[in-house]
Amino acid sequence: MTRWKPDAHGRLMQSAIELFAERGYEATTVAAIAERAGLTRRTFFRYFADKREVLFSGAEQLVTVWLAAVADAPAAAGPLASVTAGFEPLAELFEERLELARLRAQIIAANPELRERELVKLQGLASELERTLLARGVASNAAILAAQAGLTVFHVAFGRWVEQEDPAAFRRLLSESLDELREVTAAAPRSGTQEWAPTREGNR
Amino acid sequence: MTRWKPDAHGRLMQSAIELFAERGYEATTVAAIAERAGLTRRTFFRYFADKREVLFSGAEQLVTVWLAAVADAPAAAGPLASVTAGFEPLAELFEERLELARLRAQIIAANPELRERELVKLQGLASELERTLLARGVASNAAILAAQAGLTVFHVAFGRWVEQEDPAAFRRLLSESLDELREVTAAAPRSGTQEWAPTREGNR
DNA sequence: AGGGTGATGTCATCTAGTGACATAGGTATC
DNA sequence: GATACCTATGTCACTAGATGACATCACCCT
Numbered sequence A, B: 001m002t003r004w005k006p007d008a009h010g011r012l013m014q015s016a017i018e019l020f021a022e023r024g025y026e027a028t029t030v031a032a033i034a035e036r037a038g039l040t041r042r043t044f045f046r047y048f049a050d051k052r053e054v055l056f057s058g059a060e061q062l063v064t065v066w067l068a069a070v071a072d073a074p075a076a077a078g079p080l081a082s083v084t085a086g087f088e089p090l091a092e093l094f095e096e097r098l099e100l101a102r103l104r105a106q107i108i109a110a111n112p113e114l115r116e117r118e119l120v121k122l123q124g125l126a127s128e129l130e131r132t133l134l135a136r137g138v139a140s141n142a143a144i145l146a147a148q149a150g151l152t153v154f155h156v157a158f159g160r161w162v163e164q165e166d167p168a169a170f171r172r173l174l175s176e177s178l179d180e181l182r183e184v185t186a187a188a189p190r191s192g193t194q195e196w197a198p199t200r201e202g203n204r
Numbered sequence C: 001a002g003g004g005t006g007a008t009g010t011c012a013t014c015t016a017g018t019g020a021c022a023t024a025g026g027t028a029t030c
Numbered sequence D: 001g002a003t004a005c006c007t008a009t010g011t012c013a014c015t016a017g018a019t020g021a022c023a024t025c026a027c028c029c030t
Helices: A008-023 A030-036 A041-047 A058-073 A081-086 A087-093 A100-108 A112-135 A140-161 A169-187 B008-023 B030-036 B043-048 B059-072 B079-084 B087-095 B098-109 B111-136 B140-161 B167-186
Strands: none
Touching: A008 A030, A008 A041, A008 A100, A030 A041, A058 A087, A058 A112, A081 A112, A081 A140, A087 A100, A087 A140, A087 A169, A100 A112, A100 A140, A100 B059, A112 A140, A112 B030, A140 A169, A140 B030, B008 B030, B008 B043, B008 B087, B008 B098, B030 B043, B059 B087, B059 B111, B079 B140, B087 B098, B087 B167, B098 B111, B111 B140, B140 B167
């Protein structure tokens, strides 16, 4: 018999998401989250650096999976192909969590403080991808560009995925977004150089 | 005779920067900032939405100047050229404030919370630029891309500018960064599409 | 059995942020 | 020139996020 109910971390996340969905992020206190999880305020802060983090700690798994896939990509793969090599395992990782992902996305979209944190997380992921590419011998500039490009494709596809109903659609959305990126960057109307950069819709 | 010492806003900014530089951001309380400015805590929050904002409110002028320049760019200018049309007035705007800019950059670099806010500000600026381009009739995709590209060029140049000693070097650094961007995006090694995305160095 | 370990609880405290209301110099109105 | 209004600031009270110090106590190991 264990002394405490198992998975305090998970219970806190679960409670937090429920309460955020019920009352909104700001209207939910850490005390309320902890209470629903059968713990105390203090313990919440032992698991999460701050109140926002309870919504983002899941992303660590995403990072792990993606980086591993990039590191394991065929040696012949170019920078962008190495990054997109992560799409398959990522799709698999997410497929069973559409509901949760959607809920989480809605909560984040509704709060500037949370969108702020999400930007930071994305930026952090971009630089991890970049590091991994560098370790594969990709040139510095190409690494930055490929990392950002792949990340944005993922982000766009993710945004579409949570707005529809079919959990299995993720792979298709990823490949569609990638194609769109290619179209945008390929069409150089010979009136100037062609650039590309992350699409991101929600701004304050 | 005025009732209060003039420019409470400016005094608060000044006091804040001094204290952040002396003791660091976290070690400085809002009470201390207000006291040095000869005001109270409550008044600080009447001028700044939160403690972070005291370092970023200056950026509003940057936004104004840049957007105006984009709006006034020659009708024939392409998307990216419209964006970079802001570089000249921006260089002029900053030239006399190297010291301040450097101090501010150091403070921000030293604190995750502040870097977080900076990301948000940059993102906001990107979407304002994008809006302005759209108003000029630029297509949606091109607008996003050009805005992000121009912003990144500016950001990179700014980062280099504050790390050296010549205030007048800003124009040169801007144009060098722009050239670098062109190089990166121009070289399409015919093994895949060529993408581009923002460079940003400082991550947690 | 007994001591150590580690997750949790308890308590105290700091400070960011906000609402309600008071104050008083300056300005406009008659 | 007295009066009423305007407005930037001060005062007070309170909430809640965040953190340090210390206590507790089932479990594990020897």
